[in-house]
Amino acid sequence: MQTIIIAAGIMAAQGAAAPAPPPPPVAKKAVRAAPVQPEKGVLPSSDPAAQHAMAQRYALGEGVAQDYRRAAYWYRRASAQGYAASQYYLGLLCQYGMGTAQDFAEAARWYRLAALQGHSGAQINLGLLYLNGTGVPLDTREALKWVRLAAAQGDAQALYMLGLLYRDGKGVEADRVQAFKWLSLAAMLASDAADRGNATQARNALAGRLSASEKREAERLVQEWHPLAQQRFALVK
Known part of the structure; x- marks a missing residue:
């Protein structure tokens, strides 16, 4: 299904998860007082x-x-x-x-x-609103809950965001192993080359902070979480 705006715009963020960026530069239609009428010749x-x-x-x-x-x-x-x-x-x-x-x-x-x-x-965007306290109370745990639900569906943006939350300790205790796991999965499952590159870059930056045993554990968790991870892990090494 085509989209009119990138779902959450989080793959471009290299720091902490940020709110979605502005929509593409298209002309906005003015909001008028008169209600919209159904199209002529079109049966509702x-x-x-x-x-x-x-x-x-x-x-x-x-x-x-x-x-x-x-x-x-x-x-x-x-x-x-x-x-x-x-x-x-x-x-x-x-x-x-x-x-x-x-x-x-x-x-x-x-x-x-x-x-x-x-x-x-919607789960990702709702999570971002909670993460930034926009339109809803600031609540990092609630943000984490919705991002987890999207990540459980294999959504690459949610996997990336979850990795950042674990890396930065937002809504959850900071955990480098879990962060490495989720960022690795995001890199594997992202269909867009730029998204995949961003996730890979964040994952590789974190890799230098892991001990050899932590990295082995993270790789084991990746393989355990995703059936294809064992075959595809070499793609993001």
Whole structure:
């Protein structure tokens, strides 16, 4: 599925996990008082998947002029029916003020609804909001909880963020072995070359601080956690 904004933007951070970066430089649509009306000649659909597809067309400018305000309208309709992907994207629009008023608390609300349905991107972004106290109370343990849930699905961004949290002792006691493990897994599972490079760089920087026995233990944990790790570990050595 295409995305309009990178899920959490954490792979570029080389220090402690940071809030998501601003969206790409696209023109924002002004939020107007008049409500959005359904398109002429288009029968309103009650199917949330169809509503989400319509929202994606406007968000991405596929076959129509890009219009985040109309995207938000259709995302809201699908979100009201519990469609997790729309709840996640609506959270993004609320977080960045694209097509709707910027509202971090509202973003957190939609992220939470999607996160409770297992949407890993929403789990990461909700974790970042808690980590930075944006729209929700600052709570590193709550941040860790949501990042763990996304990491359990093999999400490379969550694995990377979890590695940073263990490295820096945020929400959890600092643990170099655990940090090395999660950063190694992030490097293995990242599909994007830049993301993979960032995770590998962070992992290698940490490697110099590990004793030989700590490194062996970390490598054992990597192989234990991921079935393919034993075959792929050489890729990030």
